[in-house]
Amino acid sequence: MTRHHGSSLAGTRPEGLEGATVLVTGGAGLIGSRIARRLRELGAHPVALCTMDAYPPKIYQELFGVVPGSVVPGDIRDAALVTRLMQKADYVVHAAALADVAACTRLPQDAIDRNVSGTQTVLSAAAASRRVRRLVFVSSASVYGNGNPDDWAGPEDEHRSTRELLGSVYGQMPPRFGEERRRRPLSVYANTKVFGEVQTDLILRPAGISYSVVRYFSVYGRPQVIKPGSHSWVVAWFAARAAAGLPLHLNGGGHQVRDFVHVDDIAEGTLRALTEPAADGRTVNIGTGRPTTIRTVADLVAGHFPGTRVVETPMPPGDPLGGCAGTALMQRVLGWQPGITIEDGVARYVRWLKATPAALPDWLRQEAGQSA
Numbered sequence: 001m002t003r004h005h006g007s008s009l010a011g012t013r014p015e016g017l018e019g020a021t022v023l024v025t026g027g028a029g030l031i032g033s034r035i036a037r038r039l040r041e042l043g044a045h046p047v048a049l050c051t052m053d054a055y056p057p058k059i060y061q062e063l064f065g066v067v068p069g070s071v072v073p074g075d076i077r078d079a080a081l082v083t084r085l086m087q088k089a090d091y092v093v094h095a096a097a098l099a100d101v102a103a104c105t106r107l108p109q110d111a112i113d114r115n116v117s118g119t120q121t122v123l124s125a126a127a128a129s130r131r132v133r134r135l136v137f138v139s140s141a142s143v144y145g146n147g148n149p150d151d152w153a154g155p156e157d158e159h160r161s162t163r164e165l166l167g168s169v170y171g172q173m174p175p176r177f178g179e180e181r182r183r184r185p186l187s188v189y190a191n192t193k194v195f196g197e198v199q200t201d202l203i204l205r206p207a208g209i210s211y212s213v214v215r216y217f218s219v220y221g222r223p224q225v226i227k228p229g230s231h232s233w234v235v236a237w238f239a240a241r242a243a244a245g246l247p248l249h250l251n252g253g254g255h256q257v258r259d260f261v262h263v264d265d266i267a268e269g270t271l272r273a274l275t276e277p278a279a280d281g282r283t284v285n286i287g288t289g290r291p292t293t294i295r296t297v298a299d300l301v302a303g304h305f306p307g308t309r310v311v312e313t314p315m316p317p318g319d320p321l322g323g324c325a326g327t328a329l330m331q332r333v334l335g336w337q338p339g340i341t342i343e344d345g346v347a348r349y350v351r352w353l354k355a356t357p358a359a360l361p362d363w364l365r366q367e368a369g370q371s372a
């Protein structure tokens, strides 16, 4: 079923980007490449800076649409390169990161090198720039951890069925994270994002450079593909396993809650944070405000692949029970809210996966072959 939020906020577009040069770090990755594409549609000139080492080269070329000349291959820790690119930038979206929670846990030094030292290099160059009008730092809902007891929303009419479903897990409604709540990182990844949020303010405010921070909730949508050893990105995982004829793993029974935001909405929200005057100095969630359990995602995916089996597996350490976005500030500051529902987004993703054999990794095909 296709269902959009009846949004009185829809229909407008980010203003003021036509002709602007926008430096997008991590600009060849899933989200960065989508932001760059949207910038081109809006008449801006994106400059994507990326190491392109998060996926095999084939994924960047065939799925993310990276063509020679569309990306500056390089590292945000290269101060001379970043300074040179920053001198020509009117705006900056800082999205480069070791973006995989499990990889940050396995390789904490790499996480700190890229997400902490790399972020400092970007911020120093922006602070020294005489041209940058605003920088958006890309953060994550992981900074909330499991939240505080007082994050838990009170009685509301919406999402009643989810509340009832989750009653046995949480004892009440899952948390709705408001931006002003205290950060409680539960992972190395989340801790690097806390650093980036605080440091953005500490470096850019005194330099008089406008900034905003966006906290993405769970991002999904084509061309997201799974990474070996990761448990992030459950829509892509479930769809890939179902397409390969493998059972879906419900860690901890799949009672965890996430707020799933389509990558198209992520790009749109980020560009509004880049341009809306009211977003200056603000930290905003980018989420739908709608909680969805992992079990619900499994059911949605399985609906597109008849005969799919589901098995319960142990909860990975550090996996938060999760929650959904408080969206009041986002709506007020960005004048916008996401429009793509999880039902529609899963259907779109499955359509794309079925039409894109390269999206199913060889190692997963081998696992399917071995278990046949």
Ligand SMILES: NC(=O)c1ccc[n+]([C@@H]2O[C@H](COP(=O)([O-])OP(=O)(O)OC[C@H]3O[C@@H](n4cnc5c(N)ncnc54)[C@H](O)[C@@H]3O)[C@@H](O)[C@H]2O)c1
Pocket: 025, 026, 027, 028, 029, 030, 031, 032, 049, 050, 051, 052, 053, 054, 055, 074, 075, 076, 077, 094, 095, 096, 097, 098, 099, 114, 118, 138, 139, 140, 141, 215, 216, 217, 218, 219, 220
């Ligand atoms: N995908 C999600 O669910 C999600 C949720 C919250 C926040 N985020 C954040 O959004 C941003 C983009 O994530 P994504 O999902 O597109 O991940 P991604 O891995 O697809 O893209 C990140 C890109 O950054 C590049 N990169 C890494 N280190 C770099 C460095 N030192 N210099 C230059 N480039 C570097 C990688 O090569 C990769 O192409 C990240 O900051 C991530 O933490 C993502």
